[in-house]
Amino acid sequence: MRPNDRLADQIRPIKMTRHYTAYAEGSVLVEFGNTKVLCNATVEENVPRWLKGQGKGWVTAEYGMLPRSTHSRMRREASSGKQGGRTLEIQRLIARSLRAVVDLEAMGEMMITVDCDVIQADGGTRTASISGASVAMADAFETLVKSGKLKHNPMKGHVAAVSVGILGQDILCDLEYVEDSAADTDMNVVMTEDGRMIEVQGTAEGEPFSRQELNVLLDVAEKGIADIVKAQKLALEN
Amino acid sequence: MRPNDRLADQIRPIKMTRHYTAYAEGSVLVEFGNTKVLCNATVEENVPRWLKGQGKGWVTAEYGMLPRSTHSRMRREASSGKQGGRTLEIQRLIARSLRAVVDLEAMGEMMITVDCDVIQADGGTRTASISGASVAMADAFETLVKSGKLKHNPMKGHVAAVSVGILGQDILCDLEYVEDSAADTDMNVVMTEDGRMIEVQGTAEGEPFSRQELNVLLDVAEKGIADIVKAQKLALEN
Amino acid sequence: MRPNDRLADQIRPIKMTRHYTAYAEGSVLVEFGNTKVLCNATVEENVPRWLKGQGKGWVTAEYGMLPRSTHSRMRREASSGKQGGRTLEIQRLIARSLRAVVDLEAMGEMMITVDCDVIQADGGTRTASISGASVAMADAFETLVKSGKLKHNPMKGHVAAVSVGILGQDILCDLEYVEDSAADTDMNVVMTEDGRMIEVQGTAEGEPFSRQELNVLLDVAEKGIADIVKAQKLALEN
Amino acid sequence: MRPNDRLADQIRPIKMTRHYTAYAEGSVLVEFGNTKVLCNATVEENVPRWLKGQGKGWVTAEYGMLPRSTHSRMRREASSGKQGGRTLEIQRLIARSLRAVVDLEAMGEMMITVDCDVIQADGGTRTASISGASVAMADAFETLVKSGKLKHNPMKGHVAAVSVGILGQDILCDLEYVEDSAADTDMNVVMTEDGRMIEVQGTAEGEPFSRQELNVLLDVAEKGIADIVKAQKLALEN
């Protein structure tokens, strides 16, 4: 039995609070159960140097964890003098996922940076970041449309992500920390709102996994992502 | 006239939300108007190497700003590879202020680290950090008393802080960003709950200031700090 | 038509030169066509500090590219002062893949570090690194068995990896650089020699991919990996 | 009784040696008793990038301690790879203090950097740095006036600084190291030559201090600074 009597393929309660902070062009506090990530989207009217003069835009992301977002305190990356490998890996994943649903040509020479800062970590912070960042980015683009700087919102649809895993005999959706740390296989799946895949990253922490298990993991992920997309759309309607 | 019709010696509305996050031994979201700082206190049952074997405890602090806590995005310090001079200066100030109200001998060989992370910045983040950290630290010490690891709470009282400044002809308490950036003189005052001074840091950004002006600044600070101490006590009673 | 008339599901010619350097306990130059990676395995008779006293061993990996392994010169990471995100991501992947086929308990308190240094890069350097490192690690373990420091080789079997991708309408195995840089989807698959999966990392660079495409990608990867495992076994027999 | 029979409100013997080194536009070795700081002012005919095109000048400062300026050797900051928080705090203070007495508009697009390097440290290095740097800066501006690059010296007057403190029952001026390390309260005061305040930084290391004590501290500081300004003027007359 999962914590809080969750079913194997059931995601945690999702809450998306838009306009959580006052200055960012898009600001969403996303909660998956006890995992809480603040996603702030910033618009800048220029692009990185290597992209200048091509008429295209860019979307990037940064990720960080507050030192005491976790059960025991982690060292602050600003103090240790560099971002760790895990942090760099996650922020590259978030950025790729966001760019996959944006028409960069249609953006013009603008840049959106989405900062995903983990306030509280109970598993699935990278997938929550992607799911929340998609909404924050949508708000940022709407700001640009309202101010006349863009004619249309260049997003092709939402992007959402979920973690799935194999824990003993069970294939579970949206693992929380106690499940994640005990799982044999952990997989992060990022999809467009129409159910196509942007990223699939599966890792066998213990036993290798089979094609058949992979298929069930993806079935479960598809269902979970469909629920997350619903939550994204609901949040943007309010 | 100040924004929101504030009087010259009036502080902004204060809100202190305890237990804001789930894992820290003390966790307070402190708000002074639009300035919001999350203060998480962590207890560790050891001390820095240079203090080992002396039977004394230690209190330290770290400070950071989320990249988009500000009107325009700041570069993430973890990404630029070091904490800037302003950050180091502020976290040293917070730590000294907290230690001033703790009996370190009575703590035994324990350490408390208070992380002050600015969620939204509208002026006065360092003084809000001190005022909120005092409450988070109090909660952390209570945790240790309840678990039997300490017999008594080693805090000698609260510590609170406020910024005051000279803007044109006016001497103002608890400056918000638009006031702070236009002020001629900016002063941060840290006091114990019984009204004695722990730190006084006044800087003339424009014209130098006189002894008489300094006296009015301190009068105004004393009044503001008395109000903050009331808010701290109220928060801890709930 | 692919370069050198390769079939869509055909891997490049593989060459594995053991004992390529003289001092490492295992040293393999692995070549996949024009991609050449030197994999040196080092044995140390201690473990990282966090693992001490548990009676277990550890396997780790580092990855680097010579500055002119690529078409245009890349900046030397030692000179720029840090390893980039891509490097950290790849060396974490290599290390996880190697650990997945080793019985760490059976190793005792020993550590193997495999350095994968790219001499020439023509696509697929991370998968070539994994495939070559498996052989270098096998040689290192044999050294320990021969010297009596281990009773049995603690490897459970080989690990091999290949990249697959979607380029236009085609699903290709073992992409070389010109294919890789034009592909819509790029997937790295790491498997045990018995065909179970250790890592699956698929990324849509252009269009998202479907479940059906994912299935063909994995079919192609399985076939390619079977050929690589044959090459690994052949190399170790000589 | 203080060392060398100093009175409570008496500063140490001051010595200011101008033209101490040969190449800097202003070069002053300032001595307060055993504290010796070399202040070298450099003129550059450009400004930091963020100030370009505004027709204004800039004054900045850097601070360092020779490793064996202190009783026991300190680690060289160049070797440890960064300037510590204390160093950054001090050099920011020196720079603000110097800018407070310069008409930046009247400078035109020029920059003065004053390097304050501590040759021997016996307390009060930051205040000695400010007091000496004011003279070195004056010499540098005179160089510019003599060469015709500036019409008038843009300094509005001298800036001088002193430390004061509470040691037991006594309120002392210009603390040397043995006094400073035992003091309950330490305050650095920076004033213009006409007696107005630029910076006031008081810290209770032990017991908090009262308004009344603060007033006596400032009285003592005013008197000390008046003596330092006399020494500055005398040095420049020679």
Place this chain on the structure above:
Amino acid sequence: MRPNDRLADQIRPIKMTRHYTAYAEGSVLVEFGNTKVLCNATVEENVPRWLKGQGKGWVTAEYGMLPRSTHSRMRREASSGKQGGRTLEIQRLIARSLRAVVDLEAMGEMMITVDCDVIQADGGTRTASISGASVAMADAFETLVKSGKLKHNPMKGHVAAVSVGILGQDILCDLEYVEDSAADTDMNVVMTEDGRMIEVQGTAEGEPFSRQELNVLLDVAEKGIADIVKAQKLALEN
């Protein structure tokens, strides 16, 4: 008796493999016995910022050791975050040596960077690097001549280097690792092909050395370098 029955003034067998990698404009694997260094020369059609607009070219070099090029594994410099003093010293020496035989004016505003990466280290890696880099640079210049970007090869001749040393009573040429680590005096000599000196760097590790010993060291070095120049010319003829 030296290893492999070498005579005191005899260099190790030299092998120079040109075009060792495919992309560099010059690529030479140089072997002195068991010492193997890969020298890759890169042409870039611009110069460092400080040289722009002067119509001159530049030649620079970087040096690195693969972590397991040595008997026991060295820490990877990219991972430790900086190049050590020895590395910086060596790459400055290589670069100076190469520039000494190039007419920088005749190059025009081009830059050549030679990366010397040690594959296997058995003593004399810096001198092998210089000797191999000279050939790689020659190939790079030939590429520029063939493509019409330069009219003539601006090299004035070859540069070659050898280490010599005093081991007990013997003065030896081209020391290998076991000799080098036991030597009292170690000297690196860099010469032009016509026998004039570019660099002489002699260090007494144990006993100081006399003028007479210095003279014999240089005699032996001259002879060794003449043999190396022959090998360079032979390699370029093939």
Place this chain on the structure above:
Amino acid sequence: MRPNDRLADQIRPIKMTRHYTAYAEGSVLVEFGNTKVLCNATVEENVPRWLKGQGKGWVTAEYGMLPRSTHSRMRREASSGKQGGRTLEIQRLIARSLRAVVDLEAMGEMMITVDCDVIQADGGTRTASISGASVAMADAFETLVKSGKLKHNPMKGHVAAVSVGILGQDILCDLEYVEDSAADTDMNVVMTEDGRMIEVQGTAEGEPFSRQELNVLLDVAEKGIADIVKAQKLALEN
């Protein structure tokens, strides 16, 4: 004609001021004409970790230049975050030179660190550093002998150094800056007081140099070093 009518083989006026600062166990301000270097020797009663338990001592050195020791201001290395290659090269040279005249076994497990900080640079700072550091180290060892921590001074004699060079047709001793920057060949020679060589580092900046020129360079260096040794002995007699 050389500046100040110096003869070709004549060194500049030397001044060695012992006890220049108050806290270091040895403190010498050494001046060669306008070149001024402060050499502070620190005694510590422990050794680096890699040497512990061997009963031997260690001597090391650090080198730095004050930012405005030079004609135009150099960037402070503490601020740029690392010591440059030139700095590292020089401090390694100083340390090797000092160790060459110390019986490390006789020192016991003690360490001497000599900090050489350049106050004013007019050529020859590294050789002045060595010559002054030898005297500072002698004073530090005398301190240990006087306090009974060592029975005998473990120095085998003095070490001194000088730069020599070829400028046009002239071979000059102890080059000052204007000579050094115009010289074709620059050579630093480090010798024991009995005239044997510890280091010889000659570099052709322009034309390569011949064996005959090298011999004259060394003749001139021997003479200059004999004069420096006299100055060292004289300083220690006072």
